[in-house]
Amino acid sequence: MALHPFFQTPKLGFGLMRLPKDADGAIDVEQVKDMVDLFLASGFTYFDTAYVYDGGQSEITAGKALVARHRRDSFTLATKVNARVSPSKEEAERQLLTSLERTGAEYFDYYLLHALGSGNAPKYAEYKLWDYVPRMKEKGLVRHWGFSFHDSPEMLEKLLSEHPDAEFVQLQINYADWESASVASRRNLEVARAHGKPVIVMEPVRGGALADPPRRVRDILTAAEPQASPASWAIRFAASQEGVMTVLSGMSSMAQMRDNVSFMKDFRPFSAGEAAVMENARQALLSVNSIPCTGCRYCTDGCPMQIRIPDIFTARNRDIIFGQTEAARSMYSRITRDSGAADQCVACGQCEGACPQKLPIIELLRQAAEAFA
Ligand code: SF4
Ligand code: SF4
Structure with a gap:
């Protein structure tokens, strides 16, 4: 499937969800500045934040480390509106203006309805955000719009059929979830492709877990390519899939940034041999019965017992x-x-x-x- 020229963005995006923190738990803005600079200097352009990340601090940091320091046409910035945290339609709509104020970006290159699934889809419909966001595109505050998604292929099929004007989708795609029943990476990707939608990948290293996989998985990867990090296998797996526009990596340190740009700078899709190694590693991972939590923390806000x-x-x-x-x-x-x-x-x-x-x-x-x- 040929991508629209606008979507031919470099294959690595910088996810601003897990930014480095200092000893007091605040975002280490100086380190983020260095990471942003290296990312841009390496030829990458795509940054992804959201209204809810870090209680707004992610967007504020995007403003300080990126928007205030680099020409607006040298990068693209995505953020997201979240109906779940808004008590009213008006407050949900106001999120876009708040995001623009926090970042100083003037407009967003990509604007997404955040984390759609069967549980919250009625709220997005009730607030009429499917109509609001295209109107903001007409006003020039948004250049392209789509939605991020966590649910079944059947639900994705329904949403894309009901909203054919969505320009792209963001999906959780990684080798651990490739065939899983709950995430269904492969089948969701196929649905997006069938609708001709470019795909932005989130959670390619599954909240960091695939950067430090179980021993039996690591051994398979290391035996095949001793110099390559486990994260490089995971990110290249996602980036090698047909129809993928870019892969968001939620980098949390300068070391991770250096590693990511080193293997994505001159990206080459998996060879047949590498795909076979990956499949062996995937099978080995399936035999480890760990808890597949991505660390997104969407669960913690409303816990009455403050359980982490x-x-x-x-x-x-x-x-x-x-x-x-x-x-x-x-x-x-x-x-x-x-x-x-x-x-x-x-x-x-x-x-x-x-x-x-x-x-x-x-x-x-x-x-x-x-x-x-
Ligand atoms: S348990 Fe919480 S942190 Fe883990 S994936 Fe679910 S919502 Fe995210
Ligand atoms: S009390 Fe238990 S069920 Fe309720 S939100 Fe907290 S962890 Fe979840």
């Missing part, structure tokens, strides 16, 4: 994947010192409704409580 769900899952995975039981246990103690413990979950279900990965969080917390008792 993704952090508890990280501790659990340390035990499940690497067998580091004692390290996992002390990690869990640190996490729960000032926040809710796994056994304090009251099973209200708020988190499960917000989780794009559809994880059975209540049951997983019950298992964590048992394991760390």
Whole structure:
């Protein structure tokens, strides 16, 4: 499928969701500036933020590190409107103006309805955001619009049929989720392709997990190419798929930026041999029963018990994947010192409704409580 010339963007995008933090937990803006500069100097252009990332700090940092320091036509910037956090249609519409103020960008090259799925689609419809965003395009505040999506191929088919004017979609595509029932990377990509929509990839390293995969997966990748990082395999896998416009990598340090640009600067799609290695690694990963949490933190805001769900899952995975039981246990103690413990979950279900990965969080917390008792 030939992409529209506008969408022939370099294959690596900078996702601003997991920016580096300093010791106080604030975004390390100086480091982000260096990362932005290296990214642009390496020939890349696409930046992705969202109204809700880091409570608005991601957009503010995009303003300081990117917009204020570089010519507006030297980069493209994407952000997203989120109906879930807005109590009214008016407040949802106001997000665009707030995002423009925070970034100083004057317009957004790409504007997305955020994290569509069957749970929140009625809210996007109720607020008429499918009509509002194209109107903002007519006004020149948005150049192109689409939506990011976490749900089944059937739901994607429905949305793309109902909204054929959406110009692109953003999908979770990685080798761990390629055939999974809950994320269905391959099948969703096929639906987007059938509708002729360019695809922006999110979560290519699954919240960082594929940058540090289980030993048996790492061994397969290292044996095939000793110099290549596991992250490079994951990102190149996503970028090699037909119809993919760019792959967002949520880089959290200058070291990750250096690694990413090194293998994406002169991007070449997988050879048949590399695709076969990747398939072996994918099969090896399937045999490890870890918790597939991406660390997006959509689940934590409304938890009445202030349970740090993704952090508890990280501790659990340390035990499940690497067998580091004692390290996992002390990690869990640190996490729960000032926040809710796994056994304090009251099973209200708020988190499960917000989780794009559809994880059975209540049951997983019950298992964590048992394991760390
Ligand atoms: S189900 Fe448990 S973890 Fe989830 S929001 Fe409710 S109390 Fe928090
Ligand atoms: S449990 Fe789900 S919503 Fe929460 S951080 Fe993990 S993937 Fe995101």
